[in-house]
Amino acid sequence: MSSRLQIEKLYALGKYADAVPLAEAAVDATRLAHGPDHAETARALNDLAVLYDAMARYDEATKLYREALAIREQQLGAEHADTATSLVNLAHACYRLGHYDEAEETYRRGLTIYERLVGPTHPDTATCLNNLALLYDAVGRYNDAEELYQRALTTYETALGPNHPDTATSLNNLALHYDAQRRYDDAEPLFERALTICERILGQAHPRTATSMSNLATLYSHQRRYEDAEALFRKALAVFETAFGTDHGNIAVTVNSLANLYWLQGRRREAEPLYKRALEIHQKVHGPDHPRTVACRKRLAEATRDRADEQTSQSDA
Secondary structure, eight states: OOHHHHHHHHHHTTOHHHHHHHHHHHHHHHHHHHOTTSHHHHHHHHHHHHHHHHTTOHHHHHHHHHHHHHHHHHHTOTTOHHHHHHHHHHHHHHHHTTOHHHHHHHHHHHHHHHHHHTOTTSHHHHHHHHHHHHHHHHTTOHHHHHHHHHHHHHHHHHHHOTTOHHHHHHHHHHHHHHHHTTOHHHHHHHHHHHHHHHHHHTOTTSHHHHHHHHHHHHHHHHTTOHHHHHHHHHHHHHHHHHHHOSOOHHHHHHHHHHHHHHHHTTOHHHHHHHHHHHHHHHHHHHOTTSHHHHHHHHHHHHHHHHHHHHHHHHHHO
16 A cells, blocks of 8 residues: 555544644655656645644644645646645644634635636535635625535535535534524524434544534534533544544643533532643644634633632531
């Protein structure tokens, strides 16, 4: 089996940490064989960046995406499909880092190329639509986001079928959009369908399945179905920890969600250490100024203050 096939297999299994050494070696070997500015080198850089991205090593991923993009623009041209792939990947990394203006501009460049080369109903176009919708949700452009989510879902279902993992991702994203607007009855069947697809196609121990579990758990929390939510959060957290170790962005998000769940139930002593753990991971993975880090730091401060006030009230009584 070739090195690239091994990397792709490990990526599909969610074993990103195992794939990274192979991908790093592939970059070195490709540079040696073809030179630093060859299209094959750009492909190897992109493959490694995708793994870094999946492991929430966004700064490293962004650097490699930029390098791969520069090579592809020079060697393949600004309108090539591989150039569009580099643009979309770079945009996604910028989005993850909270660089929303650059992310939107870069997504739109990639989308324009995809629509021209493969048409508006191709899965690559749908992926770009989906990612741009995520960005619009993040900046509060909810109507624009919903339109793009629905376009992307229709495209995935038509092009890939109703039971493909990418269709599940699209279902999850539209459901998250509904959940954020408290449209719980619209969100629940989409979350459940997405989880069913992931469990059937990827298995229960895959990170994408864990993401679906966590999303449905969040909905249950909003519906005050606390026992159901806790069971799913814990299941998702176990999968993430097995796949990624202890310091991954998905782990921080899940730990923070579990802390929120405990806080809602008045389980203050259980919530606070989870907020601390989530903040430590966010700071390590995203840096001190990322929106997720800032939000988590604020939530921990509120939790610490509220618990101190509670202890003072009990002492006074």
